[in-house]
Amino acid sequence: MKRVVTLGEIMLRLSTPGFERFVQADSFDVCYGGGEANCCVSLSNYGLETRFVTKVPDNEIGQSAVNSLRRYGVDTSFIPRGGDRLGIYFLESGASQRPSKVIYDRAHAAIAEAKSDEFDWDGIFEGADWFHFTGITPALSDAAAELTLAALKAAKAKGITVSVDLNYRKKLWSQAKAQEVMTKLMEYVDVCIGNEEDAEKVFGIKAQGTDIHKGEINHVAYEEVAKQIIEKFNVKLVASTLRESYSASDNGWSAILFDGEKSYLSKKYDLRIVDRVGGGDSFASGLIYGLVTELPYQEALEFAVAASALKHTIPGDTNHVSKEEVLTLMGGDGSGRVQR
Numbered sequence: 001m002k003r004v005v006t007l008g009e010i011m012l013r014l015s016t017p018g019f020e021r022f023v024q025a026d027s028f029d030v031c032y033g034g035g036e037a038n039c040c041v042s043l044s045n046y047g048l049e050t051r052f053v054t055k056v057p058d059n060e061i062g063q064s065a066v067n068s069l070r071r072y073g074v075d076t077s078f079i080p081r082g083g084d085r086l087g088i089y090f091l092e093s094g095a096s097q098r099p100s101k102v103i104y105d106r107a108h109a110a111i112a113e114a115k116s117d118e119f120d121w122d123g124i125f126e127g128a129d130w131f132h133f134t135g136i137t138p139a140l141s142d143a144a145a146e147l148t149l150a151a152l153k154a155a156k157a158k159g160i161t162v163s164v165d166l167n168y169r170k171k172l173w174s175q176a177k178a179q180e181v182m183t184k185l186m187e188y189v190d191v192c193i194g195n196e197e198d199a200e201k202v203f204g205i206k207a208q209g210t211d212i213h214k215g216e217i218n219h220v221a222y223e224e225v226a227k228q229i230i231e232k233f234n235v236k237l238v239a240s241t242l243r244e245s246y247s248a249s250d251n252g253w254s255a256i257l258f259d260g261e262k263s264y265l266s267k268k269y270d271l272r273i274v275d276r277v278g279g280g281d282s283f284a285s286g287l288i289y290g291l292v293t294e295l296p297y298q299e300a301l302e303f304a305v306a307a308s309a310l311k312h313t314i315p316g317d318t319n320h321v322s323k324e325e326v327l328t329l330m331g332g333d334g335s336g337r338v339q340r
């Protein structure tokens with residue numbers, strides 16, 4: 001069985017019930033999530049072996065975060081305990097013309113201050129076929145960037161395929177800092193995942209003729225962006241989600257994959273959104289599943305887009321769907337009829 005390892009932060013998510021605003025809410029719904037953790041849950045649901053690496057505080061909140069992964073079969077045995085706290089983020093879900101809003105409370109989180117010598121890299125990568133990280137992790141702190149670099153070097157020393165989801169977050173670092181750090185880390189990357197904003201903010205590469213706010217997507221421009229990333233960093237594959245934001249409630253959703261010679265375009269789904277947080281993570285995990293199990297590129301892309309389309313219908317950070325449900329949607333059954 002294929003094994004995927006991911007490294008990153010898992011956070012406590014506190015979201016307002018339904019579509020209430022922060023100033024309305026008298027309580028919060030609780031769940032745990034984070035880019036790389038979300039990927040592990042999805043890949044476990046698809047039947048792969050997964051291992052999540054982070055650091056959490058040695059208290060009940062840290063243990064609750066770990067437990068939230070164990071219930072899906074994610075291996076958490078290499079997570080050290082210590083540090084001051086678990087990061088928190090607050091979510092207010094948008095609707096129609098009102099966008100969602102996120103407020104972070106993650107300064108001095110345990111993973112942001114972790115050191116490489118706290119991790120058994122040989123054990124972590126034993127038997128691994130794939131390593132995945134996001135641009136969020138090195139953005140947490142200089143220490144987290146060094147930790148990410150150490151993990152990448154260890155993975156490459158074992159010949160493991162590496163993927164990155166760029167995931168630029170302006171609340172965590174500047175464009176200049178992102179470009180400086182990510183350029184160094186890209187030396188170890190085989191598969192690069194991102195959207196049009198990521199490519200522009202992190203690498204200064206803009207998709208011409210594209211305006212997601214107007215629902216305008218230029219596929220040729222995205223192919224050109226992918227070519228530039230491949231030429232600059234010598235990666236093997238570049239994938240980009242194509243989100244057309246008609247409103248906070250309704251999006252067009254598709255993706256493109258480029259292998260340096262040929263581009264692959266997925267079918268498009270028109271989404272009515274329940275919760276879009278984790279949509280990109282569900283795409284990344286779907287693509288990783290397709291590639292690590294050696295599906296043809298077009299099928300791997302279609303699996304990723306179908307999986308992430310389903311995630312948009314599910315509250316919470318993680319994608320609680322099975323491989324069979326993804327394959328059903330891939331096969332054209334998106335009717336939403338009751339399954340009896």
